[in-house]
Amino acid sequence: MxxxxxxxxxxxxxxxxxxxxxxxxxxxxxxxxxxxxxxxxxxxxxxxxxxxxxxxxxxxxxxxxxxxxxxxxxxxxxxxxxxxxxxxxxxxxxxxxxxxxxxxxxxxxxxxxxxxxxxxxxxxxxxxxxxxxxxxxxxxxxxxxxxxxxxxxxxxxxxxxxxxxxxxxxxxxxxxxxxxxxxxxxxxxxxxxxxxxxxxxxxxxxxxxxxxxxxxxxRADAPVRYRLVSSPLPDGWGRDLPGVVDVVRCPLGIELELADDAPETAATVLRAGVAAATVTEFTRIRPDLTDLYREVIGA
CATH class of the missing domain: 3.40.50.300 (P-loop containing nucleotide triphosphate hydrolases)
Structure with a gap:
């Protein structure tokens, strides 16, 4: 072989x-x-x-x-x-x-x-x-x-x-x-x-x-991102939460980049979201190869 x-x-x-x-x-x-x-x-x-x-x-x-x-x-x-x-x-x-x-x-x-x-x-x-x-x-x-x-x-x-x-x-x-x-x-x-x-x-x-x-x-080297779909949240919501690196608006809600993939970090964000709005989805975003390629080359 x-x-x-x-x-x-x-x-x-x-x-x-x-x-x-x-x-x-x-x-x-x-x-x-x-x-x-x-x-x-x-x-x-x-x-x-x-x-x-x-x-x-x-x-x-x-x-x-x-x-x-x-x-x-x-x-x-x-x-x-x-x-x-x-x-x-x-x-x-x-x-x-x-x-x-x-x-x-x-x-x-x-x-x-x-x-x-x-x-x-x-x-x-x-x-x-x-x-x-x-x-x-x-x-x-x-x-x-x-x-x-x-x-x-x-x-x-x-x-x-x-x-x-x-x-x-x-x-x-x-x-x-x-x-x-x-x-x-x-x-x-x-x-x-x-x-x-x-x-x-x-x-x-x-x-x-x-x-x-x-x-x-x-994927293991890619940033940890979650999508939170909910009733409207105030502009800038989530940026001050522990473990949150960045927050970006998306058509269905917001996407959050977390500092790590520890379950407790995501759980903290979810609890804060539930306390602030009606949450209908909280999902880990799994990047495909196109996303990973852009991350790696900085596009």
Whole structure:
């Protein structure tokens, strides 16, 4: 079973630091979602794993050993930009790529058929890539990453431009790869999808990996917030209560940031709310990945 480890990657282009001590791991059968703004360093990190970018410092390790050409051939890579020959037929192209990875002619043709069938584009095997819709081109790109049954998947924005049905198909394929103990690293701007699909999330900003963990682990570092829905409360109510850091009006009432998540702190706020108004709801707000991302990067 394969493990990818990235250790202390530094990349500079002239005076500009693109990656600054980026480190993370993707274990066997784990799906790690890599998120960040455009230019944050996601693609550069992936290209460093593939050897397309040579870092100024740091290491890329597979199963504890420095990655080499033979191990890189066992990676399935899907670039964000189109990486296919536009005038070449889909079936010929996938079989050609499979043969480059060591499959014989018969096995390569069988793999091309298997993956295009799984991804719903087997009826386009004889068509040039340029005649396919952008969504179907994306499916063929994923087939190209999978056609040699790789030990590791590195996918840059694989869900870009896909309709909901295609998103579901691609997500299922990534889960199937993980079920075979393949580590999966993929980037996406669709944070709701990342939250649903990934075991862990890595957030990169300004070339630095600023957070890595499960959504629940990232939530543990988020501010403690409660929503209190009640009859009208006076402006500024709650700001002087013990343990209250901030109070913000919301459409249904107020949201309070507390200093800690101790039950007694929340109980104190609730008692004060009941004494001051008719309270119909007092709920801990569980931030989703979008909220956590904004907290982490300070947006």
């Amino acid at each position: 394969t493990t990818l480890a990235v250790r202390g990657l530094h990349v500079r282009y002239g005076e500009r630091t693109v990656l600054d001590d980026v480190s993370f791991e993707v274990g066997p059968g784990e799906i790690l979602g890599f998120v960040g703004a455009n230019g944050a360093g996601k693609t550069t990190t992936m290209r460093a794993v593939l050897g397309m970018v040579v870092p100024d410092a740091g290491d890329v390790l597979v199963d504890g050993a420095p990655i080499d050409a033979a191990r890189r051939r066992r990676i399935g890579y899907m670039p964000e930009e189109r990486g296919l020959y536009p005038r070449m037929r889909v079936g010929d192209q996938l079989a050609h790529l499979a043969r480059l990875h060591g499959l014989d002619r018969t096995a390569a043709r069988a793999a091309a058929l298997r993956w295009t069938t799984r991804l719903g584009v087997a009826d386009r095997l004889g068509d040039p890539v340029e005649r396919l819709s952008l969504g179907n081109q994306q499916r063929v790109q994923l087939a190209a990453a999978l056609v040699h049954d790789p030990d590791l998947l590195v996918l840059d924005e694989p869900f870009s431009g896909l309709d909901p049905v295609a998103v579901g198909v691609m997500a299922a394929v990534l889960r199937e790869a993980a079920a075979r103990s393949v580590p999966v690293l993929f980037s996406s701007h669709q944070l709701d999808l990342v939250q649903r699909l990934c075991d862990r999330v890595g957030i990169i900003a300004g070339g630095r990996m600023v957070a890595v963990g499960t959504v629940d682990e990232l």
